[in-house]
Amino acid sequence: MDEVEVRLRSGDRVLIRPIRASDAAELQRAFALMSEASQYQRFMTGTPRLTDSQAAYFTAVDHVDHEACVAHAPDDDSLIIGVARFIRYSSTPDDAELAVTVADSWQGRGLGAALLRVLTARAVEVGVRRFRAEMMADNAAIIGLLRSAGMTDETVSGRLATGHVVLARPD
């Protein structure tokens, strides 16, 4: 996956590239700046900070079974403003767990959708056929985003919802 420049629905241009190990400290900084509500929606527990070992795990990816792409504002490529990630299930390697996070001040501009498109293209390249997402059942933003991407099999159990997105195969 190369770095790509993407024009968002809002008109903003952002850069999206694969995550790298050297992003660990910046990922921690970006996570700490998120609202409590966004942090909670991402991890579904109170997680005020990413520990060093979490940051290392989330950035030292192998780009095949675990991939993440990060978005930068074009005027400052040191600031991460969004991340989309998949982690393949070892027992069912056609499937991968999906997570998308956008900095609060960038939400609602089309960045989540752009990150999902770039991640999906990479997932298809390495043989992932389906994303599975687990989210809070009241998380209208991710549910809306994933429905736009074709989410199926939505189920709700208590406060949690799950769904799948079948990935298009290249023509």
Ligand SMILES: CC(C)(COP(=O)(O)OP(=O)(O)OC[C@H]1O[C@@H](n2cnc3c(N)ncnc32)[C@H](O)[C@@H]1OP(=O)(O)O)[C@@H](O)C(=O)NCCC(=O)NCCS
């Ligand atoms: C979920 C999240 C990634 C969405 O990112 P975003 O950049 O705000 O979303 P986009 O602007 O790209 O919107 C994409 C689609 O999602 C839907 N959507 C976005 N925000 C929505 C909201 N508040 N309510 C309903 N639908 C919404 C819409 O369908 C939208 O498409 P459309 O308006 O063009 O039809 C972002 O809100 C976020 O980071 N939330 C906190 C972390 C989180 O909940 N992560 C998910 C855990 S898996």
